[in-house]
Amino acid sequence: MAWRNIWRNKARSIIIMLSIMLGLFSALAVVSIYKGMMRARVRTVIDREVGHLQLHHPRFKEDYLAEFILPEGSGLEMINKMPGVKATTRRTVTTGMLSTATGSSGITIYGVVPDEEKVISQLDKTIAEGQYFSSEIRNPVLIGKKLAKKMKLNLKSKLVLMFTDSTNTMVSAAFRVASIYESENSSLDERIVYVSRESLNSLLGIGTAAHEVVVLLHHDEELDHMMTAMKNKFPALKIESWEDLSPETELMVDTVNQYAYIMLTIIMLALAFGIVNTMLMAILERTRELGMLLALGMNKVKLFFLIFSETVFLTLAGCPFGLVLSWFAIDHFNRNGMNLSIFGDEMMSSFGFSTFVYPEFPFDKVIGMLFIVVATALLSSLLPAIKALRLRPVEALRK
Amino acid sequence: MKNETVIDAHNVSRIYNPDTIPVYAVNNVHLHLNKGEFTALVGPSGSGKTTLLNLIGGLDRPDSGNILINDVDITKLSSNQLITFRLNHIGFVFQSYNLIPVLTARENVEMIMQLQKISRKDRDARITQLFEEVQLSDKMNSRPSELSGGQQQRVAVARALASKPKFVLADEPTANLDTKSASNLLDIMAKLNKEEQITFLFSTHDQRVIERARRVITLVDGKIASDTLPTNTA
Numbered sequence: 001m002a003w004r005n006i007w008r009n010k011a012r013s014i015i016i017m018l019s020i021m022l023g024l025f026s027a028l029a030v031v032s033i034y035k036g037m038m039r040a041r042v043r044t045v046i047d048r049e050v051g052h053l054q055l056h057h058p059r060f061k062e063d064y065l066a067e068f069i070l071p072e073g074s075g076l077e078m079i080n081k082m083p084g085v086k087a088t089t090r091r092t093v094t095t096g097m098l099s100t101a102t103g104s105s106g107i108t109i110y111g112v113v114p115d116e117e118k119v120i121s122q123l124d125k126t127i128a129e130g131q132y133f134s135s136e137i138r139n140p141v142l143i144g145k146k147l148a149k150k151m152k153l154n155l156k157s158k159l160v161l162m163f164t165d166s167t168n169t170m171v172s173a174a175f176r177v178a179s180i181y182e183s184e185n186s187s188l189d190e191r192i193v194y195v196s197r198e199s200l201n202s203l204l205g206i207g208t209a210a211h212e213v214v215v216l217l218h219h220d221e222e223l224d225h226m227m228t229a230m231k232n233k234f235p236a237l238k239i240e241s242w243e244d245l246s247p248e249t250e251l252m253v254d255t256v257n258q259y260a261y262i263m264l265t266i267i268m269l270a271l272a273f274g275i276v277n278t279m280l281m282a283i284l285e286r287t288r289e290l291g292m293l294l295a296l297g298m299n300k301v302k303l304f305f306l307i308f309s310e311t312v313f314l315t316l317a318g319c320p321f322g323l324v325l326s327w328f329a330i331d332h333f334n335r336n337g338m339n340l341s342i343f344g345d346e347m348m349s350s351f352g353f354s355t356f357v358y359p360e361f362p363f364d365k366v367i368g369m370l371f372i373v374v375a376t377a378l379l380s381s382l383l384p385a386i387k388a389l390r391l392r393p394v395e396a397l398r399k
Numbered sequence: 400m401k402n403e404t405v406i407d408a409h410n411v412s413r414i415y416n417p418d419t420i421p422v423y424a425v426n427n428v429h430l431h432l433n434k435g436e437f438t439a440l441v442g443p444s445g446s447g448k449t450t451l452l453n454l455i456g457g458l459d460r461p462d463s464g465n466i467l468i469n470d471v472d473i474t475k476l477s478s479n480q481l482i483t484f485r486l487n488h489i490g491f492v493f494q495s496y497n498l499i500p501v502l503t504a505r506e507n508v509e510m511i512m513q514l515q516k517i518s519r520k521d522r523d524a525r526i527t528q529l530f531e532e533v534q535l536s537d538k539m540n541s542r543p544s545e546l547s548g549g550q551q552q553r554v555a556v557a558r559a560l561a562s563k564p565k566f567v568l569a570d571e572p573t574a575n576l577d578t579k580s581a582s583n584l585l586d587i588m589a590k591l592n593k594e595e596q597i598t599f600l601f602s603t604h605d606q607r608v609i610e611r612a613r614r615v616i617t618l619v620d621g622k623i624a625s626d627t628l629p630t631n632t633a
Contacts, residue, residue: 001510004501292497295458297486297514297562299479394459397493
């Protein structure tokens with residue numbers, strides 16, 4: 001009888017099914033977009049920023065002093081021969097000031113080996129203007145687009161980098177903008193400049209030494225194993241994973257997960273109100289009939305399950321459609337990408353997110369999402385069902 | 400043959416608005432019905448006919464008095480016990496049929512027996528018998544919307560009898576029927592009363608029903624104004 005009751009008012013039942021379908025779709029879409037955003041952010045951190053892990057002198061990060069170089073001849077050069085390691089590079093890092101005729105800005109200077117960076121951070125792919133470490137320019141420097149805009153710098157503009165060398169003596173040198181890069185993280189673009197390691201080492205007076213070794217692995221899953229191996233092999237060095245090096249990303253993943261739950265709660269509340277309202281209407285329209293059933297001897301448990309089953313059937317009918325719709329939509333955007341620039345390029349990029357997101361179907365969360373949607377739908381049907389139970393046949397029959 | 404009491408109501412009153420302006424819908428009524436009676440409850444609108452039927456049928460509770468159905472005081476039953484009691488002892492026929500529109504005529508009748516947990520085999524046999532009695536064997540699989548008013552009310556009578564009740568309460572059963580359908584319905588109920596000793600109590604304004612009744616109780620302002628005793632209890 002419950003199944004047939006559903007089709008008494010087709011439009012209303014279709015609306016409930018659509019609500020359930022859209023509720024499940026929205027829940028899965030939100031989770032898949034957040035998952036895609038987080039996956040992309042983590043990939044950016046690993047593939048474009050810090051690699052899987054880095055090795056430093058234990059005191060280097062206290063003040064970024066040039067003197068805390070990695071010890072040479074300790075086997076660091078053999079890291080790229082270790083199984084599981086895809087690529088390594090050695091960087092020189094220092095903090096200082098970038099000055100032009102119009103102003104100055106605090107920056108971090110990376111001395112890099114251009115060819116190795118192509119593999120480690122794909123720095124060459126972020127170039128928006130100019131040539132990647134052009135040989136035509138003496139003392140080339142790569143600056144971020146945001147910094148260029150802030151300091152009013154163009155290609156071939158001259159600038160001065162100032163920092164302290166390994167003897168704590170202030171040094172400065174003139175560089176020319178060889179290229180302007182634009183990464184997915186505008187906050188990094190504003191404070192990181194790249195020069196060749198050879199030039200920077202010469203200015204710092206540290207010969208061929210480096211401050212950090214960046215290691216990229218073949219597979220993310222090898223990180224824990226590789227961390228242990230590195231710590232055993234280089235006990236005197238500080239070895240940090242990408243999660244240690246980019247704690248804000250870890251925090252962001254947690255924050256975004258919380259946002260996802262807040263969004264889910266809002267979606268589920270909307271779904272619940274929709275179902276409660278529609279089912280209450282259904283009860284109101286059938287007050288007389290429900291009173292008649294009570295009068296004829298249908299007990300309250302059966303009446304409760306009659307109303308409850310109607311929502312169960314609608315939920316069971318709506319969920320598969322929601323799943324199929326979600327699958328096709330998410331798969332489409334997973335292959336073609338989803339442009340979120342309408343939410344603001346600046347805002348997305350300031351948090352390190354690309355405006356182009358590739359949502360990922362959350363296979364691991366489908367059961368959970370289904371459970372939440374079904375539970376919401378069933379809980380929402382409780383109120384109308386309880387209202388039906390409170391009917392007094394003598395009053396209901398007068399309606 | 401000794402008369403078997405089916406309904407025994409003592410000092411039954413039902414008062415609306417007891418705290419403001421009390422209205423005595425039923426006022427200190429005594430009523431005694433034996434098995435096999437075919438009784439009409441008549442009176443002007445607002446005289447308390449439907450209220451008294453609701454009280455006897457256990458759909459409403461009196462403010463005072465006792466109602467014994469087959470020696471069970473239904474005023475002492477809990478809400479859930481009353482539902483079960485109604486299912487097994489009382490048949491109802493309503494003025495506007497009240498069939499469930501999504502079920503066929505057969506399913507409307509069968510539902511009552513399903514609630515009683517009667518086996519499928521017994522249900523089938525009873526349904527066949529009931530539809531023969533109400534002369535609708537060819538309409539068993541029709542939805543209520545496919546039946547005329549008279550046919551729907553006959554299905555309602557079959558439904559009322561499905562649980563093999565001791566008596567049937569009918570609230571204005573012919574009010575929405577044309578003369579032919581009303582006459583046909585009354586014939587069927589009279590036949591069931593005579594052959595199966597089912598007690599019928601009708602509330603009615605309909606002179607056609609009053610003429611067929613063997614006992615007529617008149618209510619005025621919630622009180623029994625007259626009670627013509629049965630001439631024959633079949």
